[in-house]
Structures are given as structure tokens and as C-alpha cells.
Amino acid sequence: MQLKFMRQLGFLLLFSSLTIVGGNAKIPAKAIPSSSMLSPIKPETKLVQAETSPYIGLIYSEVPEGLISGGGAVIDQWHRIHVVEQPGQAMYLWLGELLRYDQVGQPVTQVLDVLELPPFSKSQRIAFRFCRLNGKVDRAIAAIVEMTESEYYTQISHAWRVNTQTGKIEAMSTHGVDCKNQGWKG
Structure with a gap:
């Protein structure tokens, strides 16, 4: 029962607010929670090997410091997209897969793919x-x-x-x- 509640709470938290702002380019320790703090939901998920982006394979509950979240959306029960900006450099679209929820019900997501968005105008x-x-x-x-x-x-x-x-x-x-x-x- 508690796991079901955690799933629902995490889904609501993710759906309602994805904006998190960081400060410098280091990935904080809390971006990769320890396994003792986590409640597994999808154990068959495999880790993704980094291909072209250093963020592919990243497991996070908050975007790394130095990046700015532009919001996101739940696609289905396990997948979500997230717009992430590296100030002064580029804007990205991340595809993430929900792995589990941490001890406070925050979703823990793994980056499966990263797309660098082409530059676009203010309009x-x-x-x-x-x-x-x-x-x-x-x-x-x-x-x-x-x-x-x-x-x-x-x-x-x-x-x-x-x-x-x-x-x-x-x-x-x-x-x-x-x-x-x-x-x-x-």
C-alpha cells in the first residue's frame, strides 16, 4: 500500500512541477541517490551506456547544478521529457525513464537520450x-x-x-x- 502511495505521490509531484535550478557544473551527490534510500519500481530497467552526451545514463532526482530546467512532461507511466538549458551554451530535450521514487516520494529518473535543440528565435x-x-x-x-x-x-x-x-x-x-x-x- 505504501509503495502504491509513493508511486501516486511521485507522479503528482513530477507532473505538477519539474522546475529545478542549479548553480555550477558539478553533478551533486544527491543527483545519484544511494540504493538504500530508494524504493524500486521497475527492476528490469537496464543502465544505458553513454553515447554522445555525458548526460545519457545519468540517474537524477534534480537536474545537475549548472543546468536550468525548462519544465517537462509525463509521456506515459515510465517515460517523460524534460527541457534542460546549459546557460550560454545550448538547450536540450532529455528523454527520461522513471526508475523509482526516493524516500520522500521524488521521482528518480535515468536519462535515456539527449537531443541538442537547434537555435531558435525569440518569436x-x-x-x-x-x-x-x-x-x-x-x-x-x-x-x-x-x-x-x-x-x-x-x-x-x-x-x-x-x-x-x-x-x-x-x-x-x-x-x-x-x-x-x-x-x-x-
Whole structure:
């Protein structure tokens, strides 16, 4: 019963607030909790070997110091996307897999894939969580959109979809993609 509560609490915490701000480039010890502090949820999860980003394979409950969280979204029970900025350098989209919850119910996530986002103008933003493909909401889509005064952003310069089977962020056609304008008052 307690584990079920921890799962629900962690899901709510992750869904409601993902913004955490760090200070310098070191990864704090609390980013990789000790196994004695953790409640396993998905024991069959395998560690991912680093490919091109030093963050692939990182296990964290807070983004490392020196990085700024731009928010995130739950894709399904085990996967989430997270926008992370390295100030003055680059902005990234992280695909993470929920491993477990720590002793206080914080989700502990492992980075499966990292996409460095292309530069975009001040009239654009990264949109996720409420993007659609051919009118159907698809939480696995993230896109760079041109901000307009409309209910949906339809001018899409880039789009990606999380493939939860392969653990990769994959480029996709922008055809048929739009994203809800969360600030729309119309």
C-alpha cells in the first residue's frame, strides 16, 4: 500500500512541477541517490551506456547544478521529457525513464537520450505535452513553434517524437503537427 502511495505521490509531484535550478557544473551527490534510500519500481530497467552526451545514463532526482530546467512532461507511466538549458551554451530535450521514487516520494529518473535543440528565435518556443498529430493529442511529441495569437501553434519549424520502445528521440515530419497555445484566452 505504501509503495502504491509513493508511486501516486511521485507522479503528482513530477507532473505538477519539474522546475529545478542549479548553480555550477558539478553533478551533486544527491543527483545519484544511494540504493538504500530508494524504493524500486521497475527492476528490469537496464543502465544505458553513454553515447554522445555525458548526460545519457545519468540517474537524477534534480537536474545537475549548472543546468536550468525548462519544465517537462509525463509521456506515459515510465517515460517523460524534460527541457534542460546549459546557460550560454545550448538547450536540450532529455528523454527520461522513471526508475523509482526516493524516500520522500521524488521521482528518480535515468536519462535515456539527449537531443541538442537547434537555435531558435525569440518569436519561437519549444512546445510539448499538448502537441497533436492530425488533430489527435500525442504527449510524445515536442516541437519548435512560432508563437502566434491563436489557440494552436501551426507554424512548426522542427518536430520530434519520443520512441519509448527504442528509448530515442526521433525527428519527424512537421506535417500535421500543431501544439496548443497554453496562454490562449480566446
